[in-house]
Amino acid sequence: xxxxxxxxxxxxxxxxxxxxxxxxxxxxxxxxxxxxxxxxxxxxxxxxxxxxxxxxxxxxxxxxxxxxxxxxxxxxxxxxxxxxxxxxxxxxxxxxxxxxxxxxxxxxxxxxxxxxxxxxxxxxxxxxxxxxxxxxxxxxxxxxxxxxxxxxxxxxxxxxxxxxxxxxxxxxxxxxxxxxxxxxxxxxxxxxxxxxxxxxxxxxxxxxxxxxxxxxxxxxxxxxxxxxxxxxxxxxxxxxxxxxxxxxxxxxxxxxxxxxxxxxxxxxxxxxxxxxxxxxxxxxxxxxxxxxxxxxxxxxxxxxxxxxxxxxxxxxxxxxx
Amino acid sequence: xxxxxxxxxxxxxxxxxxxxxxxxxxxxxxxxxxxxxxxxxxxxxxxxxxxxxxxxxxxxxxxxxxxxxxxxxxxxxxxxxxxxxxxxxxxxxxxxxxxxxxxxxxxxxxxxxxxxxxxxxxxxxxxxxxxxxxxxxxxxxxxxxxxxxxxxxxxxxxxxxxxxxxxxxxxxxxxxxxxxxxxxxxxxxxxxxxxxxxxxxxxxxxxxxxxxxxxxxxxxxxxxxxxxxxxxxxxxxxxxxxxxxxxxxxxxxxxxxxxxxxxxxxxxxxxxxxxxxxxxxxxxxxxxxxxxxxxxxxxxxxxxxxxxxxxxxxxxxxxxx
Numbered sequence: 001x002x003x004x005x006x007x008x009x010x011x012x013x014x015x016x017x018x019x020x021x022x023x024x025x026x027x028x029x030x031x032x033x034x035x036x037x038x039x040x041x042x043x044x045x046x047x048x049x050x051x052x053x054x055x056x057x058x059x060x061x062x063x064x065x066x067x068x069x070x071x072x073x074x075x076x077x078x079x080x081x082x083x084x085x086x087x088x089x090x091x092x093x094x095x096x097x098x099x100x101x102x103x104x105x106x107x108x109x110x111x112x113x114x115x116x117x118x119x120x121x122x123x124x125x126x127x128x129x130x131x132x133x134x135x136x137x138x139x140x141x142x143x144x145x146x147x148x149x150x151x152x153x154x155x156x157x158x159x160x161x162x163x164x165x166x167x168x169x170x171x172x173x174x175x176x177x178x179x180x181x182x183x184x185x186x187x188x189x190x191x192x193x194x195x196x197x198x199x200x201x202x203x204x205x206x207x208x209x210x211x212x213x214x215x216x217x218x219x220x221x222x223x224x225x226x227x228x229x230x231x232x233x234x235x236x237x238x239x240x241x242x243x244x245x246x247x248x249x250x251x252x253x254x255x256x257x258x259x260x261x262x263x264x265x266x267x268x269x270x271x272x273x274x275x276x277x278x279x280x281x282x283x284x285x286x287x288x289x290x291x292x293x294x295x296x297x298x299x300x301x302x303x304x305x306x307x308x309x310x311x312x313x314x315x316x317x318x319x320x321x
Numbered sequence: 322x323x324x325x326x327x328x329x330x331x332x333x334x335x336x337x338x339x340x341x342x343x344x345x346x347x348x349x350x351x352x353x354x355x356x357x358x359x360x361x362x363x364x365x366x367x368x369x370x371x372x373x374x375x376x377x378x379x380x381x382x383x384x385x386x387x388x389x390x391x392x393x394x395x396x397x398x399x400x401x402x403x404x405x406x407x408x409x410x411x412x413x414x415x416x417x418x419x420x421x422x423x424x425x426x427x428x429x430x431x432x433x434x435x436x437x438x439x440x441x442x443x444x445x446x447x448x449x450x451x452x453x454x455x456x457x458x459x460x461x462x463x464x465x466x467x468x469x470x471x472x473x474x475x476x477x478x479x480x481x482x483x484x485x486x487x488x489x490x491x492x493x494x495x496x497x498x499x500x501x502x503x504x505x506x507x508x509x510x511x512x513x514x515x516x517x518x519x520x521x522x523x524x525x526x527x528x529x530x531x532x533x534x535x536x537x538x539x540x541x542x543x544x545x546x547x548x549x550x551x552x553x554x555x556x557x558x559x560x561x562x563x564x565x566x567x568x569x570x571x572x573x574x575x576x577x578x579x580x581x582x583x584x585x586x587x588x589x590x591x592x593x594x595x596x597x598x599x600x601x602x603x604x605x606x607x608x609x610x611x612x613x614x615x616x617x618x619x620x621x622x623x624x625x626x627x628x629x630x631x632x633x634x635x636x637x638x639x640x641x642x
Contacts, residue, residue, distance in 0.1 A: 152477055
């Protein structure tokens, strides 16, 4: 549902027959993530006043040397440094075994100077490594990616105060909050059910009291479901699959997709698009996130938020215990 | 969606204007649970041929002396005995502390003769006991109620092979299977989001590839959602809240409600009804579960199934290790 201002705009637009439609308000992930990072920087300064010499500690564990992982890790390290988080990049060789990876995780779990541990996926090893076993080996108290089964269980059952919320869904919620549109009682459609986007997004929206429908590859009437969504979150991993004319008039549209499509007009020969057909959806939505510059930058910011939150919990436990 | 036979019946019925409608086929939980229990009995006999002297072991841990708990526990013990499961009832006094309850759980966790451990809720102690902490103390390998965070996390993220499925949702799935209606791609509505019914039911249906909508107390347009449901599962805990005329023609209706309402015509002065208004819903649904005799008996049967499954896993681990 729209805010009253948004609704007025929309009525005005629908009254202009043959005229230009009002375009959706663009929700900027660049701006919002910047606000989050500035807030966190102040938070860390406050923490250091309370506990002199203290710094939130983050470990990013990488196995192998994938180009895309290297890029994502460098973004995380840069964001951490700006905020005042002590971020450490541990890179294990491609020849690492599961046992070696688990052993490294155990030692970080036990290191009291580290409050957040993330394992950069996918694991790039010549050996077969069980990703689930590796993810679940991270201490739930340091699982700032929110990917352990224990964290997922707490989130899925509504124990939100006791868990870390996965970064992309947490970023989406922050972007929805920016619109001023309340999710309580709204019809929300989530497209996708992945462990890092769709499934935790469902949980977070459900426990924020939305009525949530999860659609996926087996859904038979996707446009109908999308057409009823006051808020739509798409994490399907398929370029521009959601068409603008499916979107409900005035809806909030959050696009988690990052897809590379061929584009001869670009020097690289390709460009990045989301899972939503942006230009047509913008003609119907009330609010929409762009790709790039929407959900993407939020994910890194929310990882920093979880790390700072974990550090605060650590400080509070030290103080009370 | 209906089976073709069901669809033909329904067309016939809607053609009979003014005539009597075709009533929904009743899905009997009494009969289905009996079939499950007979299958499990044979399974245990097979197990005992393979491993002479072996019995699946179950512990039901009770704190205090609630009448309703006593009734439920006696039903579980009786079902277990019939199947050949060695069921043990441990009753701790009302004066038990959280520490004492946790200590008892730890000793059962370590007992190799026990393959399933359930804690009867609610805990009836004079002391404040953290139910979450108690539930989560059960070993995930023996958590045949499927209520630990780790089990919930695996179920919610689609790792169904590695977890125990909570008994009531598992029983509902078995009843849906009895109809012959496939859930794949169907629009399914779950009403309720409790830890033992609604939330795991959503997960199970989603990972069985239905398009699932979860409705709850904050849902604003419940009749509309219900009207679109090919399959409806209700675990709201409110007597007869779903009206017959909300139900989609030909839908599968699974009612998890157990509510006591006043009834002067009964010697007890009350009767048991579900969350669905049965007589009116039966005029529109294709299949419907009664209350009592629907989901209720399935819950105990599925607890036995999880216990036998856990015992098999234990046997296989012994054999392979």
